[in-house]
Amino acid sequence: MSQSDDSYMRAALGLGRRGMGQTWPNPAVGCVIVNAGRIVGRGHTQAGGRPHAETVALAQAGAQARGATAYVTLEPCAHQGQTPPCANALIEAGIARVVAPFEDNDARVSGRGFEMLRAAGIEVLLGVCTEEAARDHAGFMKLQTMGRPFVTLKLASSFDGRIATATGESQWITGAAARADVHRLRACHDAVMVGGGTARADDPMLTVRGHGDVRQPVRVIVSRHLDLPMMGKLAMSAKEVPLWLCHGSDADSYLTEAWSGIGARLLPCGLRGRQLDIVSVLDALGAAGLTRVFCEGGGALAASLLGENLVDELVGYTAGLAIGAEGLPAIGAMGLERLTQAPRFELLESRAVGVDVMHRWGRRL
Secondary structure, three states, X not given: OOHHHHHHHHHHHHHHHOOOOXXXXXXXXXXXXXXXXXXXXXXXXXXXXXXXXXXXXXHHXXXXXXXXXXXXXXOOOOOOOOOOOHHHHHHHHOOOEEEOOOOOOOOOOOOHHHHHHHHOOOEEEOOOOHHHHHHHOHXXXXXXXXXXXXEEEXXXXXXXXXXXXXXXXXXXXXXXXXXXXXXXXXHOOOEEEEEHHHHHHHOOOOOOOOOOOOOOOEEEEEOOOXXXXXXXXXXXXXXXXXXXXXXXXXXXXHHHHHHHHOXXXXXXXXXXXXXXXXXXXXXXXXXXXXXXXXXXXXXXXXXXXXXXOOOOEEEXXXXXXXXXXXXXXXXXXXXXXXXXXXXXXXXXXEEEEOOEEEEEXXXXX
16 A cells, blocks of 8 residues: 555545435445546546446546556445446456455445456455545445444534523524534435424424535434424425434324325334334434434433434534523433443544534544
């Protein structure tokens, strides 16, 4: 492995990130093709999951792909789906060398793509930028191994961890720059998820705004009884932007029929006590193909996710004001008695966003 291998792979990873939130259930892959020290082809998986990154990059490279090196952020597919295998496309284009971080853990691929390349006389180098690639593909790989999506929990709060005053006033604790950054994060996730209480209190739209023509994330509402406003923004836009409702089996049949009738997708989930079982909710979302879910609250849903150790990444926006103990806490009761029971996260990033501070934390393994 050379320094240039590392540099070109980072360029491919940057391309792949452009597809985050747009390619599910396929992974967001990037590809760079280099011939004689010059990039001749670039590509990333397109919206909806195809064409794949390799196909886009090979089309751009044309005849210059012959004898070149392809830097791909995940093993080229080896199975016939809606498109031919990318491993075949690389072979037919005359690629001489393929560089990748690691094997795809999808059982349909899992080493077979590299086997096809080697059998065709193509040199294969693995182990380049593995940590960065693992972070980028964490959602896709978690879906393959655990059947659940990667979960990012976002909390926007006052300095003392409150999301509203005692009277419920919450708009706006954080500034315009932080709110714009949240739209950026929504755009790179497959779905935005909130609890029924948040949907009732805020009547949110949960769409991406200010980021061009993007594939809108699925709006997921976790509501046992489906007691949501039928004339609210979510209901009125259900036919235009995907709306999925996770509910209990005891939800009123009238409500399930009403929501289904206006275009919502209904996902029945199991119960744990008087609440929906959050593990069952994530299993249902995984079975539906989601790889990355962005949870925006409320407090009870956040507590459920944290309590079951289901949060992979925490993103906090902290404002420079204090509301006091009578304010609404960002996270509901978790029933912890000892600090050792609390889920721990490691700081990945911290920066100023307008007048607020953004801090991003990864789950400690």
